[in-house]
Amino acid sequence: MTFDIIDFNIREGVATITLNRPDKLNSFNQWMAYDVHTALDHCMENPEIRCVVITGAGRAFCAGQDLEEAIAADAASIEEHVEMKYNPLVRKIRAIKKPVIAAVNGVAAGAGANLAYCCDIIVAAESAKFIQSFINIGLIPDTGGTYFLPRMVGIHKAAELMMLGEKMTAQEGKDLGIIYRVFPDAEFINGTTELAKRMAQMPTKGLGLIKKALNMSLNHDLDQQLEVERDLQGRAGRTHDNAEGINAFLEKRKPVFRGE
Ligand code: T3D
Numbered sequence: 505m506t507f508d509i510i511d512f513n514i515r516e517g518v519a520t521i522t523l524n525r526p527d528k529l530n531s532f533n534q535w536m537a538y539d540v541h542t543a544l545d546h547c548m549e550n551p552e553i554r555c556v557v558i559t560g561a562g563r564a565f566c567a568g569q570d571l572e573e574a575i576a577a578d579a580a581s582i583e584e585h586v587e588m589k590y591n592p593l594v595r596k597i598r599a600i601k602k603p604v605i606a607a608v609n610g611v612a613a614g615a616g617a618n619l620a621y622c623c624d625i626i627v628a629a630e631s632a633k634f635i636q637s638f639i640n641i642g643l644i645p646d647t648g649g650t651y652f653l654p655r656m657v658g659i660h661k662a663a664e665l666m667m668l669g670e671k672m673t674a675q676e677g678k679d680l681g682i683i684y685r686v687f688p689d690a691e692f693i694n695g696t697t698e699l700a701k702r703m704a705q706m707p708t709k710g711l712g713l714i715k716k717a718l719n720m721s722l723n724h725d726l727d728q729q730l731e732v733e734r735d736l737q738g739r740a741g742r743t744h745d746n747a748e749g750i751n752a753f754l755e756k757r758k759p760v761f762r763g764e
Contacts, residue, residue, distance in 0.1 A: 505546060509536040511561070512543050517554040517704030517763075518697075519547050526562025531570040532615060537589040544596040554763045555704040556600065557696065558623060559607035560616075568614020568637065586646050590615055594622045594648040598719055601712030603703045607696040608674070608683075613637040618647035621656065624715060627685045627699065628674035629692040640669040655722060656682055707745035708763030 505512055511522040521543045523530035530536075540558075547556045560566055577585065597604050597619075606620035608628040613635040620626050620634070636653075638645050645653070645666050654662040657680050665672060677683040687695040703711070713736045720732050740746055744764040752759035 505543070507539040507543065509533075510539040510543060512539075512546075514550070514553060516701055517552065518557060518700040519543070519550075519553040519555070520557045520559065520700075521547075522559050522561050523566050524561040525570075526560075526564070528570060528572075529564035529567035529611065529613075530560040530562070530616070531567040532589065533570040533573045534589065536570075537593070541592055541596065544593070544600065547602065548596065548600050551763070554602055554706075554708045555700050556602060556604045557607050557700050558604065558619070559696070560609050562610070564610040564616075565606075565608045565612040565632065566616025566619060567611065568616045571641070590647040593619060597622050598715075601715065602708055603706075603711050603715070605696070605700055605703070607692075607700075608632045608634070609692060611635070614643075614645075615647040618645060618649035618652070621652045621682070622648045625699075625703075626677070626683045627687065627692075627696055628677065628683050629689045630674055630686055631689050632674045633671040634674075634677055635669065635671050636666045637669050639667060651722075656680070705761060707740075707743065707749065707761045709743045710740050710745060713740050 509524060511520070511524050513520055521540060523536060523540070525531065525533070525536060544556075547553050603625060604623045606623035606626045608620050608626060609632065610629065611633045612620050614637045617634045617636060636645055636649065644650070649666070653665065657665070661680065674683060674686045678686050685695060685699070717729075717732055717736050721729050724732065745759075745761040748761060749759050
């Protein structure tokens, strides 16, 4: 597959989507959004892909909405813009039955920060910064930010980040439990690649079911979630990889998961 505004490649079960407008800090224009939507659809459908990585080219991860495009657009169409461009990104990332890693190589601002937050695992380069920059231009957080952030860090920390629009360092994000690993900048690519390859060798169906259970837990009470666990465990228990995992344990060997 070839794209205009993003780079997309598949290696060893890992699909990497690289946002590629580095001179504009990979801010989202409509063409880049179209490319990312198409790439995510492909990741959803292609069984060879067992892990997805989203990252940015150059010194930024993503600076959110392209403000030159925004100023040129009709203000009355903002709702449509959000519905067509950003909401499907969040829905697709949460619906893909495979792990999605946000590999935050540099600054992540506005919708760029919230794009990272809706992924399953977030890793960051030491120099990366996260900014809920919406309020700095009089907007409110979108791209799922008002849903995920308060659930991740609590309502007061979310309010602080969203209302003050200040930079958060990668290390602060790790201390808050948002970020899994902060790599020294020079080790970022290798560290991310190693993690993604590792996840692409894991029981993919099981990972997808964990994701489904987590999606549902955000709005469920305990009894509802116990029922979800029962049903999804039944599905996990009928996968090839569950049988392989148990056999490998009993035979004292390393399991070879096929993602089936
Ligand atoms: O309308 C709707 O659709 C509603 C939806 C909104 C969703 C949103 O995401 S709203 C939030 C939009 N994003 C921002 O407000 C962030 C704007 N950018 C910044 O605050 C700063 O650029 C950063 C803090 C991210 C980085 O600062 P710094 O000093 O490292 O870089 P810089 O010099 O500001 O930017 C470098 C270049 O990228 C510069 O271009 P130039 O002068 O070299 O030609 C700058 O204009 C450009 N750039 C950065 N961000 C954007 C951008 N160009 C267009 N849109 C951007 N968002």
